[in-house]
Structures are given as C-alpha cells and as structure tokens.
Amino acid sequence: MSPAYFIAGTDTDVGKTTIAAGLLHAARQSGLSTLAAKPVASGCTVTAQGLRNSDALALIGESSIKLPYATVNPFAFEPAIAPHVAAHEAGVTLSVPTLRDAMLQVLAHKADFTLIEGAGGWRVPLSDHANLSDLAIALQLPVILVVGVRLGCINHALLSAEAIARDGLQLAGWVANIVDPQTSRLEENLSSLAERLPAPCLGRVPWLKQAKTEAVAEHLQLDLLD
Structure with a gap:
C-alpha cells in the first residue's frame, strides 16, 4: 500500500468525500496515522474564521495529524460552481505548480495514509490551459476512483480509468458508491464494472440514509490497495 493517493470521482456528487473519510477512518482503525487535503474547493461557507468547505472539514475530522485549515484547503471559493470559474470571479489564478507546492x-x-481529494471528475479545469488531473500527474500519486453507481456509471468509470492510464498514473483501486439505490440491474452493473476496471474494488458502499463515516468504513477494504 502506498502512503498517499489521489481521490478522483467519475463525476461531481458521487461521494468522493464520503468515501475518502471512510478510507481515512478505516486507516485510523488499523492504527495508521492519517492526513488529507482538498487543494481546491468551491461551495464554501463564510465564517468568522474565513471561508470553510464542508468536505475539507470532514477530511480534517478524520485526519490524525492536525494542520491549519489553509494548509488543508489552500484555495476556497464561496460559489458552488466549477473551480476555474469561481477562481476567475474571485480574481485568483490557479496553477499546477502552486497547488503542487x-x-x-x-x-x-x-502520514502512514494520506489522501489528496480532487474536485468533480478527472478533467475538471483549473485554468484556461490546465486541469485538476495535471496536479495528480505533478504529484505522481496512484489514484483511487470513486464510482457513483447510477445510470451511465459504467461509461463514466471506464472513460475515467482510460484517462488516468493515458496520463501515466496507476489506478490503485476503485469504490462502488451506490448513489442511486433504484439503479436498474444493479448487480449486473457492478459485475460489469468489476470485469472491466483494471484495479481491485475496495468496497461496495450501499446507499445510506445517513452516511456516517463509521458506517461507510465498514464496507471498505484497505488491504486490497496496491
């Protein structure tokens, strides 16, 4: 198992943070030190301490090594829109070298187990010329792909896996996060994903009315990570 991974999703709202927090919790339960970061986050709340993102706060909650908020989430934007658009509106330039540093x-x-969580899907733009995937490439981190299981997920998952491989990165594992419990032919879809994705499935997380981290962690297997 690598000490650090990049968490990517097949789309937005597929539960990247839910799964990341579950993985961190499972690592802590195994006695590992944990740390996570969310380099870019939009949809932040204005607080007395500054802009705060619920995803970043969730990651901090499952990190055994405590760092200042600005270190965990260096670029925070209030509007819940694409990061590059939010950055442009805020007059901020996002660059791969800055995020890498x-x-x-x-x-x-x-830390024994560190996660760097992306935003949206693999090809989310950072600027006119760069994507968030370029940060994963710059860091040379293996990738854990969160597949939001719903209609169309096989196509999204396979295209994401192909792009990750084309970018020269290892797909270390994937997680089936069932975001639509009414998905037609659920078992057949999961079987197709398992047959076609070139990495181990780290777990199937059912739709949970309250996706508490402890409950999510019960469905994940860290020992399957390459």
Whole structure:
C-alpha cells in the first residue's frame, strides 16, 4: 500500500468525500496515522474564521495529524460552481505548480495514509490551459476512483480509468458508491464494472440514509490497495 493517493470521482456528487473519510477512518482503525487535503474547493461557507468547505472539514475530522485549515484547503471559493470559474470571479489564478507546492507541504508530514481529494471528475479545469488531473500527474500519486453507481456509471468509470492510464498514473483501486439505490440491474452493473476496471474494488458502499463515516468504513477494504 502506498502512503498517499489521489481521490478522483467519475463525476461531481458521487461521494468522493464520503468515501475518502471512510478510507481515512478505516486507516485510523488499523492504527495508521492519517492526513488529507482538498487543494481546491468551491461551495464554501463564510465564517468568522474565513471561508470553510464542508468536505475539507470532514477530511480534517478524520485526519490524525492536525494542520491549519489553509494548509488543508489552500484555495476556497464561496460559489458552488466549477473551480476555474469561481477562481476567475474571485480574481485568483490557479496553477499546477502552486497547488503542487501546497500539497507537497501536506505530503511532507509523511502520514502512514494520506489522501489528496480532487474536485468533480478527472478533467475538471483549473485554468484556461490546465486541469485538476495535471496536479495528480505533478504529484505522481496512484489514484483511487470513486464510482457513483447510477445510470451511465459504467461509461463514466471506464472513460475515467482510460484517462488516468493515458496520463501515466496507476489506478490503485476503485469504490462502488451506490448513489442511486433504484439503479436498474444493479448487480449486473457492478459485475460489469468489476470485469472491466483494471484495479481491485475496495468496497461496495450501499446507499445510506445517513452516511456516517463509521458506517461507510465498514464496507471498505484497505488491504486490497496496491
């Protein structure tokens, strides 16, 4: 198992943070030190301490190594829109070198298990010329893909896996997160994903009315990570 992974999703709202928090919790339960970061986050809330993102706060909650909020989430934007659009509206330039340097500060703490969580899907733009996937490439991290299981998920998952491989990164594992419990032919879809994705399935997380981290962790298997 690698000490650090990049968490990617097949789309937005597929439960990347839910799964990331579950993985961190499982790692902590195994006695590992944990740390996570969310380099770019939109949809933040204005607080007395500044902008705060619920996903970043969830990751901090499952990190045994505590870092300042700005280290975990260096770029936070209020509107719940695409990060590159939010950054442009805020007059901020997002660049891969800047984000890489920020994440290297997190990785330098050398936790036993570190997660860097992306935003949206694999090809989310950072700027006119860069994508968030370029950050994963710059960090050379193996990828854990969160597949939001619903109609169309097989296509999204396979295209994401192909893009990850084309970018020269290892798909270390994937998680089936059942975001639509009414998905038609659920078992057949899960079987197709398992047959076609070139990495182990780290778990099937059922639709949970309250996706508490402890409950999510029960459905994940860290020992299957490459």
